[in-house]
Amino acid sequence: MGEKRAIEIAAEVVRAIEEHLPELSVGSVEEYVEAVLRERLLSEGFLSSYSPEEEKEVEQRLRDLGYLD
Amino acid sequence: MAVIGLDCADPNLLEELLGGLPTFRELIGGGTFSRLASVDPPITVPAWMCMFTGRDPGELGVYGFRNRADYSYGGLAVASSASFGVPAVWDELGRRGKRSILLGVPGTYPPRPVRGLMVAGPLTPNGGTNFTYPASLKHRIATWVGDYIPDVRGFRTQDKGWLIERVRGMTEQRFSLARRLLREERWDLFVMVEMGPDRIHHGLWAHHDPHHSKHDPKSPFRDAIRDYYRFLDGKLAELLSELPGGTQVLVVSDHGVQGMEGGIGINEWLIQEGYLVLRRYPERPVRLGELVEAGLVDWSRTVAWGEGGYYGRVFLNLAGREPQGIVPPERYEEIRAELAARLAAIPDEAGRPIGTRVLRPEGLYRKVRGIPPDLIVYFGDLGWRSIGTVGWRNVHLRENDTGPDEANHSHHGIFIAYPKLDDRPERSILEVHDLILSVMGDG
Numbered sequence: 376m377g378e379k380r381a382i383e384i385a386a387e388v389v390r391a392i393e394e395h396l397p398e399l400s401v402g403s404v405e406e407y408v409e410a411v412l413r414e415r416l417l418s419e420g421f422l423s424s425y426s427p428e429e430e431k432e433v434e435q436r437l438r439d440l441g442y443l444d
Numbered sequence: 445m446a447v448i449g450l451d452c453a454d455p456n457l458l459e460e461l462l463g464g465l466p467t468f469r470e471l472i473g474g475g476t477f478s479r480l481a482s483v484d485p486p487i488t489v490p491a492w493m494c495m496f497t498g499r500d501p502g503e504l505g506v507y508g509f510r511n512r513a514d515y516s517y518g519g520l521a522v523a524s525s526a527s528f529g530v531p532a533v534w535d536e537l538g539r540r541g542k543r544s545i546l547l548g549v550p551g552t553y554p555p556r557p558v559r560g561l562m563v564a565g566p567l568t569p570n571g572g573t574n575f576t577y578p579a580s581l582k583h584r585i586a587t588w589v590g591d592y593i594p595d596v597r598g599f600r601t602q603d604k605g606w607l608i609e610r611v612r613g614m615t616e617q618r619f620s621l622a623r624r625l626l627r628e629e630r631w632d633l634f635v636m637v638e639m640g641p642d643r644i645h646h647g648l649w650a651h652h653d654p655h656h657s658k659h660d661p662k663s664p665f666r667d668a669i670r671d672y673y674r675f676l677d678g679k680l681a682e683l684l685s686e687l688p689g690g691t692q693v694l695v696v697s698d699h700g701v702q703g704m705e706g707g708i709g710i711n712e713w714l715i716q717e718g719y720l721v722l723r724r725y726p727e728r729p730v731r732l733g734e735l736v737e738a739g740l741v742d743w744s745r746t747v748a749w750g751e752g753g754y755y756g757r758v759f760l761n762l763a764g765r766e767p768q769g770i771v772p773p774e775r776y777e778e779i780r781a782e783l784a785a786r787l788a789a790i791p792d793e794a795g796r797p798i799g800t801r802v803l804r805p806e807g808l809y810r811k812v813r814g815i816p817p818d819l820i821v822y823f824g825d826l827g828w829r830s831i832g833t834v835g836w837r838n839v840h841l842r843e844n845d846t847g848p849d850e851a852n853h854s855h856h857g858i859f860i861a862y863p864k865l866d867d868r869p870e871r872s873i874l875e876v877h878d879l880i881l882s883v884m885g886d887g
Contacts, residue, residue, distance in 0.1 A: 400543075400560055401578040410557045410577055417526040417554060424524030424554050429569035433522050434510070439600040441646060441849045442487070442509045444731065444752035444832045 446634040447694045452642035453858045454700030455479045465677040475862030479870045485755045486699035486853045493551040496532045498877030502809020512815035542632035566595035596643045604665045607647045615640035619679040626686040644672045645701040649851035656703040697857030704852040706842040707831040708823040710750035713839045721745040729835035743768035752832025756821030793840045798824035826852045
């Protein structure tokens, strides 16, 4: 999430997002594009929902809560 | 339409406490009150997403908080929003131009784009992870309520006073955030889920329930659950006051609660009966996963192993499926039936039957996707938990393997609709999805 890189995308796509920011619930084109790409990559399995450290932390919490042992 | 989810809110408990709950009383008195039959297993994940997709766990391929990602022996992965590959009711409404506010729904981390806003559920990791859609919403949340609390941390404590304060703090914050979102955002569907009832039940049930084996009538915490529900009733009243007139309100839960007598060591039993073979029995209780990682399970002689939790899962070591499977496919049904019958017959320490139910996925679900357990086990019909750790040298454990826990889930949650919808005394959690669409004019 920290590092950002610039990419180029079609102007008509950018315009369509800009024209519908309120409907898309976002404040900027970048915010929307990142959210949509993130979802797509997660569903394809190309991004992980949790880092290994996060998954361990969540598993420990579930263990503490009694869901796992 | 506003859907207020209270994880683990139980119909019997609510009726017991109703005299001191004016808001619930008004909703029930002027509305519909039904028992809401949960899914199998009646567990937060997948139950809430079953409610909001109208799909059962088999159709979703999600059978618990963790699921087998592959047929390896250690391949369990925590369920996330990416695990639910079908649209939820808010996705369907979004396509029709309706905006939703979603707050704390289990199974929504990482958050996904929606027409509206999403604050992810209790599986949000600690720290500064992105937990909202849009991402910038988290900065506004920090301004409104400070550090957002997706779930109670440090639940496993003997300090009940501390736990009560933590749960109340979480509930207070979530309802405060909910009111803010309702006031400041445009919405057609509002959905929130509060985990507080579940956490207070698990932590303090014995103090409340005079029939619980650990109940102490002199406990200073004997009214903790009653007091929490009064507090919750007040929060609910504040929230309802923010809703426009004519809003259809649902107050629902994913499952109920019952006292927990103790635990059955599912892997201890499998070891004792020769179904699970270790190269070396541990000197202290450890998770089976640790033994798997250390190469201490002799898979060449293991027929089955189990997972613990509020319910049990049993996996057969099937030849051609598991890496070192030994159960011949032609004997799979025979061995599974034998295991099911023997698990169902495990008595308590005194040899008395406990009413265990053992279920087969293909008999429960409309479809079976992903990798289901071969058997789903409700020890004592969830009056006993399933303990997966080994090293206890005992099948029956009165103490939880991870610390104090006094309650387990039961099969029915609550369904309150205000204004009244009908007089049905019971309905299924899987009906809620279509009901929301119907009420919102898209049925």
